[in-house]
Amino acid sequence: MSHTNIELLLERIAIALERIAEQLGPPEDIAQASRKLLVSTKETVADTVPSAFSPKAPSSLEQFLNSRSIQIKTLPQEDPSDQVIDSLSLYLGERYDALSGLVGKIKRAMQSGMPLTESLKGRSQQDISSVCQFCTRLHEVAFLEQYQYLRSPTYLIKAKATTLPRAQRFFSGQWLERFLLQKVKAVYAQIASEVIGKLTFEYLINPQIILPNGDDFELDILAAIGSHFYWIEAKSGDYQQHVAKYSKFARLLGLDFDHSFMVLTDVPKNRCDALSSLFSMSVCNLHTFEDKLLSVVRVDTAQQAVSQ
Numbered sequence: 001m002s003h004t005n006i007e008l009l010l011e012r013i014a015i016a017l018e019r020i021a022e023q024l025g026p027p028e029d030i031a032q033a034s035r036k037l038l039v040s041t042k043e044t045v046a047d048t049v050p051s052a053f054s055p056k057a058p059s060s061l062e063q064f065l066n067s068r069s070i071q072i073k074t075l076p077q078e079d080p081s082d083q084v085i086d087s088l089s090l091y092l093g094e095r096y097d098a099l100s101g102l103v104g105k106i107k108r109a110m111q112s113g114m115p116l117t118e119s120l121k122g123r124s125q126q127d128i129s130s131v132c133q134f135c136t137r138l139h140e141v142a143f144l145e146q147y148q149y150l151r152s153p154t155y156l157i158k159a160k161a162t163t164l165p166r167a168q169r170f171f172s173g174q175w176l177e178r179f180l181l182q183k184v185k186a187v188y189a190q191i192a193s194e195v196i197g198k199l200t201f202e203y204l205i206n207p208q209i210i211l212p213n214g215d216d217f218e219l220d221i222l223a224a225i226g227s228h229f230y231w232i233e234a235k236s237g238d239y240q241q242h243v244a245k246y247s248k249f250a251r252l253l254g255l256d257f258d259h260s261f262m263v264l265t266d267v268p269k270n271r272c273d274a275l276s277s278l279f280s281m282s283v284c285n286l287h288t289f290e291d292k293l294l295s296v297v298r299v300d301t302a303q304q305a306v307s308q
Helices: 003-024 027-053 060-066 082-094 096-112 125-140 165-194 240-253 269-278 289-307
Strands: 071-074 116-119 144-150 156-161 201-205 208-210 216-218 221-225 228-235 260-264 282-285
Touching: 060 071, 060 201, 060 221, 082 096, 082 125, 082 165, 096 116, 096 125, 096 156, 096 165, 125 144, 125 156, 165 201, 165 221, 165 228, 165 289, 221 289, 228 240, 228 289, 240 260, 260 289, 269 282, 282 289
Parallel strands: 228 260, 260 282
Antiparallel strands: 071 208, 116 156, 144 156, 201 221, 208 216, 221 228
């Protein structure tokens, strides 16, 4: 319904109220009240309707993609469970070295439907604590149907994975994307605390896009901090077949080595450095990503401040 149509509807309501008031009395008081109601309601509508019916201005990220002839097809909706997923993702990402073996077994158990075991014998007390706490949290949200830890002298975890789609999405890679997004937010918060004035921040996670040639593509994370853009892709499995494709896409976005990231979970720093030297992307692992992004954003914001 347009702004004009709403005003016409309010006029009709007010006229009807006046007619009723004339029959019920006292006529002047009620008629005046109805006129006041019309005026105040029309003022409220004038304040609120334009924003409700005006088209939303495109974000800087949407403008950035459109400038490269890339269209956004769909964006995932926010989910009430995002906070739970983010908490699990942060826990897993920050303790990945201790939890990676268990995560691999959970993923395989989801496919086979078989129970799984994880021996913690010989592990440090810190690792044992990390694994047990993670399993407890997974069990609390039904990502593990069953969980039992047999203490000394056995030091054995027995568990049964769920086949819930939400859990499968989490372990198939969602946790890594959500973990990295939290690191991007942490970098923004750090830089925002260092600069004078307001620093803008936008991000998209898992947008479905349409490339200039009509092909569909899904980005992991695209962020804008200040006037600079950062693209981050995450891989928790085989990455070899993706490196060349991502390097080509970075050129399509017009982003250089410092602003295009590929984050790998099980690759040491020296191999990341070797891959970075071969392709036009910054290849990082979970331990090096935040510091690398922080250094790049810090340089970008310093240059932006000088140019203003």
